[in-house]
Amino acid sequence: MGLSKANMTMLIVVILGLVIDQCSCKIVQFIFGDSLSDVGNNNRLPRSLAQAALPWYGIDFGNGMPNGRFTNGRTVADIIGDKTGLPRPPAFLDPSVDENVILENGLSYASGGAGILNETGNLFIQKFSLYKQIELFQGTQELIKTKIGPQAADKFFLESRYVVALGANDFINNFLMPVYADSWTYSSTGFINYLRTTLDQQLRLLHSMGARDLVFFGLGPMGCIPLQRVLGSSGACQEKTNQLALSFNQAASQLLDSLSSSLPNASFKFGDAYDVVADVINNPKKHGFNNSDSPCCSFGRIRPSLTCIPASSLCKDRALYVFWDEYHPSDRANEIIADEIIKKIGFLSSNATQGPTHGPVGAPALAPSPV
Numbered sequence: 001m002g003l004s005k006a007n008m009t010m011l012i013v014v015i016l017g018l019v020i021d022q023c024s025c026k027i028v029q030f031i032f033g034d035s036l037s038d039v040g041n042n043n044r045l046p047r048s049l050a051q052a053a054l055p056w057y058g059i060d061f062g063n064g065m066p067n068g069r070f071t072n073g074r075t076v077a078d079i080i081g082d083k084t085g086l087p088r089p090p091a092f093l094d095p096s097v098d099e100n101v102i103l104e105n106g107l108s109y110a111s112g113g114a115g116i117l118n119e120t121g122n123l124f125i126q127k128f129s130l131y132k133q134i135e136l137f138q139g140t141q142e143l144i145k146t147k148i149g150p151q152a153a154d155k156f157f158l159e160s161r162y163v164v165a166l167g168a169n170d171f172i173n174n175f176l177m178p179v180y181a182d183s184w185t186y187s188s189t190g191f192i193n194y195l196r197t198t199l200d201q202q203l204r205l206l207h208s209m210g211a212r213d214l215v216f217f218g219l220g221p222m223g224c225i226p227l228q229r230v231l232g233s234s235g236a237c238q239e240k241t242n243q244l245a246l247s248f249n250q251a252a253s254q255l256l257d258s259l260s261s262s263l264p265n266a267s268f269k270f271g272d273a274y275d276v277v278a279d280v281i282n283n284p285k286k287h288g289f290n291n292s293d294s295p296c297c298s299f300g301r302i303r304p305s306l307t308c309i310p311a312s313s314l315c316k317d318r319a320l321y322v323f324w325d326e327y328h329p330s331d332r333a334n335e336i337i338a339d340e341i342i343k344k345i346g347f348l349s350s351n352a353t354q355g356p357t358h359g360p361v362g363a364p365a366l367a368p369s370p371v
Contacts, residue, residue, distance in 0.1 A: 026351055028106030029077075029086050030140075032133045032206075033165035033217075034121075035112035035328065037077050040068025040091035041128060042112040048126035050112035055310045056297055060318065060331055070112060071324045072296070073331025076217065077108075077163050079338035085351040086161065092128075092136055099147040106160065107140060109133035115170040116199050119182065123173065130166055130202055134209075141209060157210035164203070165217035167252070170195055171244050172222060172327075188244060196251045200259070207263050214268045215345060216256055219245040220277040220337070226295045227326040230303045235293065237281070249274060271341040277329075280322055280336060287336065289322050296321035296330060 031037050035050060042048045043066070052058070052070045060073040068091060069075055078088055089106035090097055097107065111128035113121035118129045128136065145153040174180045175191050186194060199216075206214065222228065223241030232238060253270040260268040284292040296315040297308035304326045305312065315321050324330040329337065341347075 026104065027086065027159055027161060028102075028104070029081060029089055029161040029163060030106050030137060030211075031077050031089055031108040031110050031163045031165070032130060032137070033077070033108075033110035033163065034114045034169050035070040035110075036168070036217075037075050037108065037110035037163070037165050038068055038070060038091075038112045039075065039078075039089070039108050039110065041093045041108070041110060042126075043068040044091070044093040045111075045126040048112070048124055050121070050124040050127060052112065054308070056308055056312065056314055059314075070328045071331055071334065072318050074334060076334045076338045076341070077110075077165065079335050080163075080342055080347065083338065083342060084347045087351075092140075099143055102140060102144060103148070103156065107137075109136050110165070113169055113173060114166060115174060116166050116195050116202065117170055117174065117182070119180065120170045120174040123177075123179070130164070134202060134205055137206075138209065154210060158212055160210075160213070162206060162211040162214040163217065164206070164214065167195065167219050167248055168222050168245075171241065171248075172227075175244075176241065188247070192244070192248050192251050195248060196255055199252065200255055203255070203259055203268065204263070207259070207266055212265050212267060214266070215271045215341070216252060216268070217341065218249040218252060218270055218272045218274060220274055221245060221281060224278070224281045224293075225327055226293065226323050227304050227306075229293055230326075246274065269345050271345055273337045273340040273344075276340040277333075277337060280333065284322060288320070289333075290320045291315070292322040294321075295323045295325045297325050 042051045043053045052068050053066050055066060056072065058065055058067040058069055058072070061067055061069060081088055087105040089108040090101060092107050092109045109128060111133065113124035113127040114129050114133070115121055116130050118131055120129065121127050141153065141157060144156065175182050177183060182191060203214070221237065221242045222245050223238035228238045228241055229235050249272060253272065256268045256270040260266050280287045280289065281292045284290060296318050297312045299305035299309065299312050306326055308325045318330055319332045321330050322333045
């Protein structure tokens, strides 16, 4: 005996409901960023000059081998996800990624050298700018819609969390380098307005694609990274660069507030850790560090060494250094940054089962050639 039209309609509704319920069992995150968030994309870009593919990157993560993270351990996004019950998203270019992996873990499109602007980081040859990362996310959405259907996919992406963490390269590897046209085209104010306008368009685009719960990580005192210090004769922080970071943070924070209040159902938050990082740098011993002005991984007295390589020497205790290399914080510094953002944003646990909440994954590897 065949089903009546009413019963058939009810059956379809029930089936769709089951599919949607199956897809809402876990909240995942999608990450857009630069080398501070990259978990392996650039390592799979064959012509990229910005890679974390050599020892001693990743020495305190898992098996101690390079994994694409530009630090000795975890990224800030790793730590925030761990502490709020979110799975760690694999790199978009990870060959193990398929629809099931995406539904279970989300994805990271972050790429070393990337910026808000397309032209930022072009000296690195290959990288995913933010616009490119959003384009890749659009392809991911189509993949998931094909897998589970448009209605379930829409629900999945609406419930996901989004992290956008870029901007430092737009200054360090663009505006502050005279080889880039932006450095002589714009004043400081004009360039920050250019970034704000571009970011406004990008965040609106993400909202139109389902992003509702989004956090934008602000910049730290980038004039105090070892690379900037070594460029001056005194070794002090570059205060002009720090002021650019503060001005950008103010513009970005205002933008996030405006978008959050004007876009439907948007909860766009600004994750600010500038003050705590500045305090760690200015008062390292107060936070348990003994060095906040030079990298743990360096090539003897040759500075800047730009990247950590197998021939580099490592500091004796990586947990006592704020910076891992010339650009990037150490795992322990990243944990302080993550804790500050969690405190200010007020993150709550998203899934019933939380991931690891303390320390890098696996036992720390032994340091070669301590100095």
